[in-house]
Structure formats: structure tokens, C-alpha cells
Amino acid sequence: MYCSSSTMDISAADESEAASDNREQSFTSEIFKIKICNLPSYIGHGQIRKLLGKRLELNPVKVKAQLKQNVAYATFRSEEEKQKAMTKINGFVWKKHELTTKAATASKDPIRDKRDSDAKRIKIDDEDVDIEKVLNDHVTPLWQTSYEEQLELKWDAHADVLKKLVSELDIKKLNWELNEDGLPCVLEKARESPIRTHYRNKCEFSLGTGQDGLTTVGFRLGSYRDGDLRVVTPRGCYHVPPLAVEAAERFQGYVRQSKLGPFDPVTHSGHWRMLTVRTTMTKDVMMIAYFHPQDLSQGDVDEEVAKLKAFFAGTIATSVLVQLDKSVSMGNTASQPYQLIHGEPIIHETLLGLKFRISPEAFFQINTPAAEVLYRVISDYCDPTPDTHLLDICCGTGTIGLTLAKNVARVTGIEMIANAIDDARANADVNDIQNVEFVTGKAEDVLPELLPRIGGGGGGRVVGVVDPPRAGLHGRVVQAMRKCKELNRIVYVSCNPNAAYKNFLDLCRPESGRLKGRPFRLVKATPVDLFPMTRHCELVLLFERR
Structure with missing residues (x-):
């Protein structure tokens, strides 16, 4: 056994190794696992974790949800914790659903499986293995692909998302026409990152x-x-x-x-x-x-x-x-x-001539020079005017709203993380930007009250910029935006269009009992490459209703 301390004596080392062996024999990542059944529909992984942790005061090692089957799996540290969880969950009524549990079969521990099998694996100290190549293949899989081809791959991936949108919408009813690429809008050429190596901040x-x-x-x-x-x-x-x-x-x-x-x-x-x-x-x-x-x-x-x-x-x-x-x-x-x-x-x-502070939890775009390209595209899509009231939804530390503030009448930023709002306000102060306000809260809670107040002033135009987390917006946020008659332009920034895809659908679907207000139409979209050598890429989409 390797010991980090050269002063550890043999008996202490043996005792430490024995303790480690005992821990390994008594625990795998799957041993104390339960299956939670009859979960409500339309819930997220985070809601399940919140239920188990905050409401039921349980401490699962990991939680894996299978939402389409309305079940989830939770793994615990011991048989005692497992039994405690089953007792608390069985019969608990959540969103009018009475939950049930049963013991789940443990999957074979992959580490043990690897150690116990005779399967070949790369030896990390093998002189014939190029470790740097293996590593770059893992973390930057497109590192040996020309940059032009990388951009083409990313354009094609986003084109597939837009074609999927067409397949699920009644475009005749919406009076949409497809262009020569079979897309519902112009998908512009992917914008390049100014730097292509050593870019991750x-x-x-x-x-x-x-x-x-x-x-x-x-x-x-x-x-x-x-x-x-x-x-x-x-x-x-x-x-x-x-x-x-x-x-x-x-x-x-x-x-x-x-x-x-x-x-x-x-x-x-x-x-x-x-x-x-x-x-x-x-x-x-x-x-x-x-x-x-x-x-x-x-x-x-x-x-x-x-x-x-x-x-x-x-x-x-x-x-x-x-x-x-x-x-x-x-x-x-x-x-x-x-x-x-x-x-x-x-x-x-x-960033774009402004100074921004970054705290430990603050979100900031991973590639600063490419973020400047991204924000210029966002500005073009917003088409800011002196009478524009800009809504910066999921504003983080306020970067988008603050970079556009000089070209609009007012900016209102909304963010649920309080520390990020503190950063946003400090960023406004240090850059001497006065025409901004930042509101702490979930967008789905803030927007229904905020939008009527903004739209009710009359005379100005309301433009929304949405830069949500990877999974996209809560459905209530989309509903609130559709209900605001004055909000006729939305610029949506997505780092994972496949994950946020339902948002795009709900913005464009015909009016219904669930989706009030006139639908938006997708006008154009632009990929912006913030992640060279990987398959990831930001997509900026412009939705309008006229």
C-alpha cells in the first residue's frame, strides 16, 4: 500500500489497510438500494432529491430517476438507513400520489467487476500507450478534427434539432414555410471562437x-x-x-x-x-x-x-x-x-470593456473571448433601441444585461441564486450602470407579477433574453412569457438545445388551454462555438410574434 506519510509505522499502515478493506467489503455503490414507485408525472430529478433530503430528512448516497416510468432508485450507506427510508417513504403522499418502495437488486459494482475480471485494459504505464492522446480523446474528442469540420459538425447537429421541431409542430396550421435546407428559419454559419486552445477559464x-x-x-x-x-x-x-x-x-x-x-x-x-x-x-x-x-x-x-x-x-x-x-x-x-x-x-x-467580479459559485461563460462573440450575436438579435425594456431572465452575474444596458431604456435581471444577484449589483456599481435592477427569485414565480407591470406602462417595447441552465426553463416561465402581450421578441441562448427542446416547442405551439397567448415563431438561429475540440456549442435563437 502506498502511504502519503513516510513516518507511518508498519502496524499503523496494516491497521489502515485493514480498515480500508473492511469498508470496501461492506459497501458498494449499489448494495443498500431501494426502488421508489408511483411518483407523480412531470417532476424533475432535483425535486426528488429535495423530497428525500429536506422533507423526509434522508441522506441517500445517490438518486437515479426514471421519470418516464414514474420510479426512482435511491442508494444508502447502510441497511439501517435503507430501512429507515422505506419506512418514511411508504405511504407518504406527494402531489396526490401515495408512494411505495421495495428493495432493489444491486447492480454489480463496476470497480469490483473490473478488478475481478480478466478483461484487458490499457496499462497506464505501458510505454506503447500515448497517454496524452488517450486523455485528449476523452476530454476533447474533436482535437484531431480540423476547425472547419468541427463547425460543420456543430451546424449539422443544430440543424437536426430544428428539423425535429418541424416534425412535431403543425407548420401548416402555424403558417410556417421551410427553406431550402428543410429548416423553419435561417440557421446561420457557426461563429468561430477567437481562441481554440487553452480557453477554459x-x-x-x-x-x-x-x-x-x-x-x-x-x-x-x-x-x-x-x-x-x-x-x-x-x-x-x-x-x-x-x-x-x-x-x-x-x-x-x-x-x-x-x-x-x-x-x-x-x-x-x-x-x-x-x-x-x-x-x-x-x-x-x-x-x-x-x-x-x-x-x-x-x-x-x-x-x-x-x-x-x-x-x-x-x-x-x-x-x-x-x-x-x-x-x-x-x-x-x-x-x-x-x-x-x-x-x-x-x-x-x-468583458466587452466592462469589469465583472466572479465569486466561487457565480456562473460565467467558460470561454471569455468567445463569450464576447456570443454577446454580440445576442445584441444583434435583441435589436436594442432607446425605448426597449430588456428582461434578462436567468441573468446570473448580470453579464448580458449589463453589456446591453447602454443601448436600452431599462434592464431587469432575474436570478434565483442570491450570491449571483449580489455579484450582478456589484458589477453594475463598479461599471457605473444606473438603468438596471436585479430581482432574486425563480423566474416562474417572478415573471407572472413582473411582466404585467412592465408591459402595462405602454409606449415601449419589451425584449426578453433567456440564458437558462442546461435543462432549459420551467414550463411556467414559458407560459408567463406567452401571456405577456407586450413581449413579442425573445432571444433564447441554449447550451444544450436537445435538453431545452420542449421550451422551443411550447413557445411555438398554437394557443391552448395550457398555453395561453399567441405563439412565437422561430425567425433565425446562430451557433456560437464556445467549446472548440468538443461537440458542445451554444445556440442563439430568435423567437418573434408579429
């Missing part, structure tokens, strides 16, 4: 065993499901900037000399889980280390944090924070506070 690194047998901070070549937990340094990755590589290697140096090793997702032992590095064009560097205390005393945790603080004093880091995560999975970290141990609590980025 936010990188999330795993910790695990590397090719030399030592703790490594970088990317996993495989996944738990694949039975592969090996970690490779990011130095050879084409999309990771040098500053982020340097930050990862410095943190790696600390963990290697620490007595507290990385978290093991098989045995759930160990402490250091993950490292997030955020960098800016102005050379700011924010590092966020995620740490599981396990059974350490508060004094031991404080001592480790103090060592980390001393280690990073005077380094490249503008900001170093630690988040203590006591949950089994990484899914609950957002609720835990960040502890600033070095430097400033925020970093700054410049």
Missing part, C-alpha cells in the same frame, strides 16, 4: 492515483461506471490554460506531502475530493479545494486548513478557498459555506 480536477502510483490532480481517463478511476495530469490537455495547470500541480504538491490523502469513491475513505480552478484574462486565479472531514476533530480540520494556507502564501493564487463537504456524494456541496484562507474572496474578468 473554469476547470474541475479530480484527485486519485496517477501513472507513477502517486496522488495526482487532473482528469480521470474513465469513470466509476467503467471501472476506471485513474487520474492523469492535465498538462497535455489542449483546452486547459497554463495557469490552471500550474495551480493543479501546486495543489498536487501539497496533497502529496499531506498526511491526509484523496477521497476514494470506492471505500468512501480519504479527504481531498476535488479542485476547481478559475482563471481570467487578467491573470487572476481562484482555487477551491473540496475536503471531506470524515471523523476528524474540528481541531484536526483547522490544523490541515492552516497548513494549506501557509503552503499557498505568496503563490500565483489570487484566491484560495476550502469547502468542507460532509456528504457522501459531491451533489450537496452547493449548500456548504466557502472558507477563504488566502487572498481575495472574488476575482475579476473584463
Whole structure:
């Protein structure tokens, strides 16, 4: 067994290894699993987690929903927790549905399966294996494809989404006509990213065993499901900037000399889980280390944090924070506070001549130069005028609304994350932008009250910009936008059009009992490449009703 501390004596090492073996024998990722049946329709994965965690006060290791079958699977740490969950869930009435449970068959643990089988796998230390190629194939699968071909692939993928839209809408009833590409609107040529390598300003690194047998901070070549937990340094990755590589290697140096090793997702032992590095064009560097205390005393945790603080004093880091995560999975970290141990609590980025502050949880586009291209397309689609009231829905730190504020009468931003709203207001102040307001809340709750007030003023035009999370908008948000008679132009920014596809349908469907208000028509769309060498691409869509 490899030990991070050279002073650990043999008996202590044997005891530690035995404890690890016991943990591994008593736990797999699937042993204590239940099936939850009779779930309501039209619910999301997050709602199920909220039900189990907040309302029923359960602590599942993981939750997997099969929403089309109205069932979900939840896995727990022990038989006791499993039985407690079944007792609490059985007979619980949720949205007029009485829930039931039953024990679920555990899937075979992929790590064990891999270890127990004789199947071939790549040896990470094999001289014949080009590790950098394997890594880049994994994280940037299009790295060997010409950039022109990458853009063509992304255009084709978005064209398929628009053709799917045509297939599910009654275009004759809507009086739509198809163009020569068989599309309901113009799909413009994909806009290029000004930079195509080292562009990611936010990188999330795993910790695990590397090719030399030592703790490594970088990317996993495989996944738990694949039975592969090996970690490779990011130095050879084409999309990771040098500053982020340097930050990862410095943190790696600390963990290697620490007595507290990385978290093991098989045995759930160990402490250091993950490292997030955020960098800016102005050379700011924010590092966020995620740490599981396990059974350490508060004094031991404080001592480790103090060592980390001393280690990073005077380094490249503008900001170093630690988040203590006591949950089994990484899914609950957002609720835990960040502890600033070095430097400033925020970093700054410049975008289209404006200065923006970025806090640990704040959303910011992953590729800053390409984000400027994206925002210019958004501005063109908004067609801002001095009498325009711009609604920036899912505004995050306010970047879109603030970059357009000088060309419109008023900007109202809506965002559910309070820290992001704090950043947005600070960004408005530092850039001396007065004609903006930011509202904290869910868009589906805020818009029904806000839109009538904005639209009722008369005389101006209302334009909505929507930049939602990957899954798209809540259905109530679309309903609220359709009901507002004054809102006749919507610019929708999607990082995953397939996931947000239902939003597009609901904006365009004929009026019905569920969807009040005249439908919108898709006028044009433009792909913008923020993610060179991958298959991901932003899509900006313009919806209008005349």
C-alpha cells in the first residue's frame, strides 16, 4: 500500500489497510438500494432529491430517476438507513400520489467487476500507450478534427434539432414555410471562437492515483461506471490554460506531502475530493479545494486548513478557498459555506470593456473571448433601441444585461441564486450602470407579477433574453412569457438545445388551454462555438410574434 506519510509505522499502515478493506467489503455503490414507485408525472430529478433530503430528512448516497416510468432508485450507506427510508417513504403522499418502495437488486459494482475480471485494459504505464492522446480523446474528442469540420459538425447537429421541431409542430396550421435546407428559419454559419486552445477559464480536477502510483490532480481517463478511476495530469490537455495547470500541480504538491490523502469513491475513505480552478484574462486565479472531514476533530480540520494556507502564501493564487463537504456524494456541496484562507474572496474578468467580479459559485461563460462573440450575436438579435425594456431572465452575474444596458431604456435581471444577484449589483456599481435592477427569485414565480407591470406602462417595447441552465426553463416561465402581450421578441441562448427542446416547442405551439397567448415563431438561429475540440456549442435563437 502506498502511504502519503513516510513516518507511518508498519502496524499503523496494516491497521489502515485493514480498515480500508473492511469498508470496501461492506459497501458498494449499489448494495443498500431501494426502488421508489408511483411518483407523480412531470417532476424533475432535483425535486426528488429535495423530497428525500429536506422533507423526509434522508441522506441517500445517490438518486437515479426514471421519470418516464414514474420510479426512482435511491442508494444508502447502510441497511439501517435503507430501512429507515422505506419506512418514511411508504405511504407518504406527494402531489396526490401515495408512494411505495421495495428493495432493489444491486447492480454489480463496476470497480469490483473490473478488478475481478480478466478483461484487458490499457496499462497506464505501458510505454506503447500515448497517454496524452488517450486523455485528449476523452476530454476533447474533436482535437484531431480540423476547425472547419468541427463547425460543420456543430451546424449539422443544430440543424437536426430544428428539423425535429418541424416534425412535431403543425407548420401548416402555424403558417410556417421551410427553406431550402428543410429548416423553419435561417440557421446561420457557426461563429468561430477567437481562441481554440487553452480557453477554459473554469476547470474541475479530480484527485486519485496517477501513472507513477502517486496522488495526482487532473482528469480521470474513465469513470466509476467503467471501472476506471485513474487520474492523469492535465498538462497535455489542449483546452486547459497554463495557469490552471500550474495551480493543479501546486495543489498536487501539497496533497502529496499531506498526511491526509484523496477521497476514494470506492471505500468512501480519504479527504481531498476535488479542485476547481478559475482563471481570467487578467491573470487572476481562484482555487477551491473540496475536503471531506470524515471523523476528524474540528481541531484536526483547522490544523490541515492552516497548513494549506501557509503552503499557498505568496503563490500565483489570487484566491484560495476550502469547502468542507460532509456528504457522501459531491451533489450537496452547493449548500456548504466557502472558507477563504488566502487572498481575495472574488476575482475579476473584463468583458466587452466592462469589469465583472466572479465569486466561487457565480456562473460565467467558460470561454471569455468567445463569450464576447456570443454577446454580440445576442445584441444583434435583441435589436436594442432607446425605448426597449430588456428582461434578462436567468441573468446570473448580470453579464448580458449589463453589456446591453447602454443601448436600452431599462434592464431587469432575474436570478434565483442570491450570491449571483449580489455579484450582478456589484458589477453594475463598479461599471457605473444606473438603468438596471436585479430581482432574486425563480423566474416562474417572478415573471407572472413582473411582466404585467412592465408591459402595462405602454409606449415601449419589451425584449426578453433567456440564458437558462442546461435543462432549459420551467414550463411556467414559458407560459408567463406567452401571456405577456407586450413581449413579442425573445432571444433564447441554449447550451444544450436537445435538453431545452420542449421550451422551443411550447413557445411555438398554437394557443391552448395550457398555453395561453399567441405563439412565437422561430425567425433565425446562430451557433456560437464556445467549446472548440468538443461537440458542445451554444445556440442563439430568435423567437418573434408579429
